[in-house]
Structures are given as C-alpha cells and as structure tokens.
Amino acid sequence: MYSMDFRRLAVERHRECGSSNEVAEEMGCSPAWVRRQAQHERERGTVEPRSRARLGEQRAYDDADERKIRELIGAKPDATLAEVIEALGKPVSQSTASRTLTRLGLPRKKSLRTPPSRAGTT
Numbered sequence: 001m002y003s004m005d006f007r008r009l010a011v012e013r014h015r016e017c018g019s020s021n022e023v024a025e026e027m028g029c030s031p032a033w034v035r036r037q038a039q040h041e042r043e044r045g046t047v048e049p050r051s052r053a054r055l056g057e058q059r060a061y062d063d064a065d066e067r068k069i070r071e072l073i074g075a076k077p078d079a080t081l082a083e084v085i086e087a088l089g090k091p092v093s094q095s096t097a098s099r100t101l102t103r104l105g106l107p108r109k110k111s112l113r114t115p116p117s118r119a120g121t122t
Contacts (some may be wrong), residue, residue, distance in 0.1 A: 007037055007047040014038045020040070060092045061100050073106045081108060 004012075006027070011034075013023045020034040027034075033108040041047050061069065065088055072079055072087050079087075084101070101108040 001049070004006065004048065010034050011037050011041045011047055060090065060096050061088070065090065066100070066104060069100065069104065073101070077107055084108075 010027055010029065012025055013026070014020060014034055015038070017023065020031040020038070023029075023034045024031040039045050067085060068088055072084060076083075081097045081101075084097050085092060085094065098108055
C-alpha cells in the first residue's frame with residue numbers, strides 16, 4: 001500500500017505529462033495503478049483508498065431475524081435452508097443462511113430428505 005504523498009505525487013505527475021507509462025517508470029510502480037489513481041481522483045476528488053467494509057456491519061439478518069431463526073429451528077429442527085429463508089422473507093443466499101445458523105450454533109439441513117433407494121441398503 002502506497003503512502004498518500006506517493007499517490008498525490010503520481011497523480012500530479014500524470015496530470016503534468018499525461019503518460020501513465022512515464023510516471024510508472026519514473027516512480028517504480030505499475031502504469032495501471034497510476035491510471036486508477038488518476039481515475040479515482042477525477043471521480044471522487046481524492047486519491048485516498050476506499051474504506052473497507054467491515055463484516056459485522058453488513059449482516060443480512062438482524063437480531064430480530066436471528067430470534068425468529070432460533071424459534072423456527074426450535075420448533076422444526078429439520079428445516080432446510082430454503083425453508084429458513086422463506087420463513088424470514090428476506091432474499092438471501094443459502095450460504096448466508098447457512099453461515100448464520102453456524103454462527104448461532106444451530107443445526108442445519110441442506111436439502112430435502114431424499115426418498116429411500118429401491119435397491120435397499122448396500
């Protein structure tokens with residue numbers, strides 16, 4: 001990760017000469033990186049890197065939803081992931097529902113029960 005001074009200098013030099021290849025060669029970085037920094041500066045008005053999203057702040061299910069999940073699994077422990085998603089009415093992927101159940105320490109059933117084999121046990 002480059003310092004803010006380095007980023008600003010790269011964008012400034014790019015503005016002056018217009019060639020990302022020249023700037024990259026002079027500063028020892030990638031031409032694509034120089035172009036991206038110049039683009040970010042044009043679009044956002046700054047060369048500061050984007051802030052990373054924190055995983056805890058992007059939960060698909062809030063505390064109330066998690067209480068509903070606990071109640072659902074308590075009443076029907078063999079509920080499939082699709083049934084959990086449908087019961088809550090929030091459009092999420094099955095992997096999101098699965099991670100939520102794992103985080104809550106609840107059992108999960110990944111698919112509907114398959115019919116027994118006609119051939120019998122092997």
